[in-house]
Amino acid sequence: MINVAIIIGSTRPGRNGEAVARWVHDLAATRDDARFELVDLKDFGLPHLDEAMPPAMGRYDLPHTRKWADKISSFDAYVFVTPEYNRSTSGALKNAIDFLYAEWHNKAAGFVGYGSLGGARAVEHLRLIMGELKVAGVSSQVALSLATDFENFSALKPAAHQERAVSAMLDEVVAWGGALKALRDGTTPARP
Ligand SMILES: Cc1cc2nc3c(=O)[nH]c(=O)nc-3n(C[C@H](O)[C@H](O)[C@H](O)COP(=O)(O)O)c2cc1C
Numbered sequence: 028m029i030n031v032a033i034i035i036g037s038t039r040p041g042r043n044g045e046a047v048a049r050w051v052h053d054l055a056a057t058r059d060d061a062r063f064e065l066v067d068l069k070d071f072g073l074p075h076l077d078e079a080m081p082p083a084m085g086r087y088d089l090p091h092t093r094k095w096a097d098k099i100s101s102f103d104a105y106v107f108v109t110p111e112y113n114r115s116t117s118g119a120l121k122n123a124i125d126f127l128y129a130e131w132h133n134k135a136a137g138f139v140g141y142g143s144l145g146g147a148r149a150v151e152h153l154r155l156i157m158g159e160l161k162v163a164g165v166s167s168q169v170a171l172s173l174a175t176d177f178e179n180f181s182a183l184k185p186a187a188h189q190e191r192a193v194s195a196m197l198d199e200v201v202a203w204g205g206a207l208k209a210l211r212d213g214t215t216p217a218r219p
Pocket residue numbers: 037038039041042043044045110111112113114115141142143144145146
């Protein structure tokens with residue numbers, strides 16, 4: 028059974044992201060085809076990238092980087108719960124992604140966006156970033172509208188169809204996360 032992280036991509040006080048991620052996690056926890064864990068960027072207290080060596084070198088000097096690397100490397104797949112800030116993902120999530128390199132490779136990802144247009148533009152940016160890190164982003168995604176899936180833009184009240192969207196996205200994350208395990212285990216030859 029694969030391990031899937033549900034990553035809260037917002038660190039702002041009063042963030043909507045935590046409620047969104049908990050809702051996704053509650054739905055995921057009813058499944059028996061993978062293990063799901065909430066990962067909160069706030070728990071890692073990452074500063075702006077402060078490692079001397081590029082992450083691609085795989086040499087991490089600082090304790091906060093090693094703690095983050097240990098956590099991220101323990102998963103087979105990720106669900107990124109991202110706000111949309113100025114048509115992109117949050118700086119905090121981009122920074123946390125940039126800290127690491129090989130830990131992300133050959134894994135799967137699903138996306139849950141929220142914003143005035145369902146966080147669609149933030150997710151598009153994340154998909155580009157994931158491509159560079161050899162993460163396979165699944166097609167199905169969840170797009171929560173601040174206008175119709177929240178009350179007063181702040182209390183999460185997702186429309187009924189959104190549960191089906193979460194389920195479809197998780198189906199693909201679990202399938203691809205499992206399939207890519209063979210590549211990570213070396214049973215499928217990796218090509219440069
Ligand atoms: C700095 C900033 C920029 C934002 N830019 C956008 C935007 O470009 N598009 C959008 O749909 N919402 C935008 N919003 C609204 C956010 O999507 C909304 O506040 C959301 O709740 C943010 O997630 P969070 O509460 O988890 O931090 C922005 C909010 C902030 C704080």
